[in-house]
Amino acid sequence: MRKQNLRPLLPWGMALVLPLVLLLLFEALKGNQSLMDRWVSGVMAPAEQFLGRVWSLLPWFSVAEVLTALFLVGSAVWLIRALVLLVRERAGGHFLRRLLALASALLWLWAAVSWMWNAAYYAPSFQERSGLKAEPCSVETLAQVTALFAQRAAELSTQVERDENGLFAESLDEVFDRGPAVYENLAQEFPFLELEPSVRVKPLFFSRLQSILGFTGVYFPFTGEANVNVDAPACMIPATVAHEMAHQRMVASEQEANFVGIAAAVTSGDPVFQYSGYLFGLVQLCNALAPVDRDAWNAIVQQYFTQELADDWNANNAYWAQLSSPVEEAAEQVYDSFLKGNGQELGIRSYGACVDLLTAYFGPEAVS
Numbered sequence: 455m456r457k458q459n460l461r462p463l464l465p466w467g468m469a470l471v472l473p474l475v476l477l478l479l480f481e482a483l484k485g486n487q488s489l490m491d492r493w494v495s496g497v498m499a500p501a502e503q504f505l506g507r508v509w510s511l512l513p514w515f516s517v518a519e520v521l522t523a524l525f526l527v528g529s530a531v532w533l534i535r536a537l538v539l540l541v542r543e544r545a546g547g548h549f550l551r552r553l554l555a556l557a558s559a560l561l562w563l564w565a566a567v568s569w570m571w572n573a574a575y576y577a578p579s580f581q582e583r584s585g586l587k588a589e590p591c592s593v594e595t596l597a598q599v600t601a602l603f604a605q606r607a608a609e610l611s612t613q614v615e616r617d618e619n620g621l622f623a624e625s626l627d628e629v630f631d632r633g634p635a636v637y638e639n640l641a642q643e644f645p646f647l648e649l650e651p652s653v654r655v656k657p658l659f660f661s662r663l664q665s666i667l668g669f670t671g672v673y674f675p676f677t678g679e680a681n682v683n684v685d686a687p688a689c690m691i692p693a694t695v696a697h698e699m700a701h702q703r704m705v706a707s708e709q710e711a712n713f714v715g716i717a718a719a720v721t722s723g724d725p726v727f728q729y730s731g732y733l734f735g736l737v738q739l740c741n742a743l744a745p746v747d748r749d750a751w752n753a754i755v756q757q758y759f760t761q762e763l764a765d766d767w768n769a770n771n772a773y774w775a776q777l778s779s780p781v782e783e784a785a786e787q788v789y790d791s792f793l794k795g796n797g798q799e800l801g802i803r804s805y806g807a808c809v810d811l812l813t814a815y816f817g818p819e820a821v822s
Contacts (some may be wrong), residue, residue, distance in 0.1 A: 470554065473561035480568045484576045484726050494577040496572055498675075499704050503649065506702060508677025510653035516681045518674030519658055525563075532556055571675040574706035580714060581811075588709070588810035591817065593743075597750040599813045600739040603732050604758040606720070610729035611762035620765045621644045622689035624726050630654055630682075633695045636727055637703070647703050647714070653678075655695045661685035665777050670694045673701035687773050689766040692730035693719050712808035713739065717815060733766065735812055742809040 484488055509517045532676045536552035553592070567588040581587055617623040634652035641648040656679055658664055671682040680698035682691060697715030705711045716738075719731025744751040759767070 458506035458758070462720055469558040470561060473558070473565040476565040477568060477659050479710050480572070484573070487576060488579065490576040491578055493569075494574050494704055495756070498573055498586045501813070502570065502678040504677070504678070505700065506653050506680075507651065509677050509679055513654055513656065516656040516658055516674075518656075518672070518677045518679045518681055519660065522674075522675070523660075529556060529559070566676065571706070574704050577704070577706075579707055580705050580710040581706065583646050586811065586814055589814055590810065591813040592748050593750070595813050595817050596743050596752070596809070597747060598818055599816050600736065600743050600751070601754050601758065602816060603739055603812075604754045604763075607729060607732035607736050608760045608763050609731060610725055611760050611766070613725045614729050616762065620762060621769055622729075622766050624688065624692075626657070626684055626688065627692060629692050629695060629726060630657070631691075632727070633699065634726060636696050636722045636724065637699065637718045639721045639723060640714070647700075647705075647718075648705055649699075652699070653702075655680045655682050656696055657682055657684040665773075668777075671698040673698050678702065687766070687770040689730060690734055690770060692727045696722075696731065697729065697734075700732040710810040710811070713811035716812065718807070724769075733763070737770075738809050739812065752814070 532552060533556060536549050540549040615623045615625075623771055631654065633655050637647055637649065637652060638754075658672075658681050661683040663684045664670070664690065665685050669683060670686050671680070673680050680695070680702050682694050682698055683692065686694070696719040697711050700711040700714040700718070703714075705714050712734075715730045716735040719727040720735070722728060722731075740751060743754075
């Protein structure tokens with residue numbers, strides 16, 4: 455048996471130590487909100503927003519998607535090659551070096567995610583910065599806000615382009631082009647949401663895969679790009695654009711990004727974004743109202759739903775129903791664990807918790 459030289463393993467061992475130190479440092483410091491705020495506002499956000507502006511010069515594709523694909527394919531090839539060498543040449547040392555290299559790459563990736571995105575979960579939230587609080591509300595208030603969203607979605611449903619089947623058919627290229635202007639009005643109320651220049655959101659090439667996994671978009675901190683699933687029902691895409699742009703403004707929490715995206719869309723003055731925003735908000739409100747007062751929800755549908763609104767609503771439900779699978783459930787569980795691991799105790803339910811912000815902002819007391 456040939457003697458194995460373990461000295462070449464030492465550099466890989468060192469490569470494992472530094473990301474571990476960075477991860478331990480993050481865990482030790484993440485509870486210091488003041489420090490996290492200075493890091494996010496002074497380093498992380500400017501760096502990512504600069505990268506977003508740089509990569510916006512390539513509007514035809516998502517650099518984030520290319521990098522993700524290269525990393526996944528490269529990791530698979532690297533591991534397969536290691537297994538082939540182990541079986542064919544019995545090169546145990548070479549196999550171990552490859553495993554250490556892959557482990558090092560994964561640790562560096564997680565350390566980068568921690569410092570370049572997870573830190574935003576521990577900086578002041580949108581609620582803390584805006585003063586708007588997500589307070590529990592009565593069923594009556596919930597029903598009133600739901601009715602408001604249904605009424606406005608119905609009014610706007612006849613003001614958007616539709617195809618021969620009566621479904622939302624606005625040009626997505628135009629939606630993406632107009633996206634950077636969506637936050638202009640909301641940023642006047644909440645100046646910390648201003649981002650100049652605001653950059654165009656990008657469509658995902660593997661959008662169908664995103665749908666299978668149950669995602670409508672993704673923000674990629676390493677390139678500062680907001681990416682949107684364009685295979686999803688078109689009526690929801692403008693609101694998704696606004697949601698992902700909230701992440702570019704360092705709104706990390708999914709519940710808050712949902713609210714901020716909806717608020718930006720419906721206050722934008724653009725009927726296409728307004729319709730999508732009210733429709734997306736109506737879905738959130740329906741999910742909260744229907745289980746507690748089915749009669750109130752049914753009455754809202756009967757009173758306000760136009761044929762156009764009903765067609766988009768049903769098409770959206772049918773699209774996601776056909777894609778429901780164990781793969782989506784597994785992806786949801788992984789993301790649920792990720793949210794909880796970063797202090798988002800509601801986990802995936804935080805998507806529905808934006809209702810409290812909607813009722814606080816659009817409810818009768820706020821309007822009066």
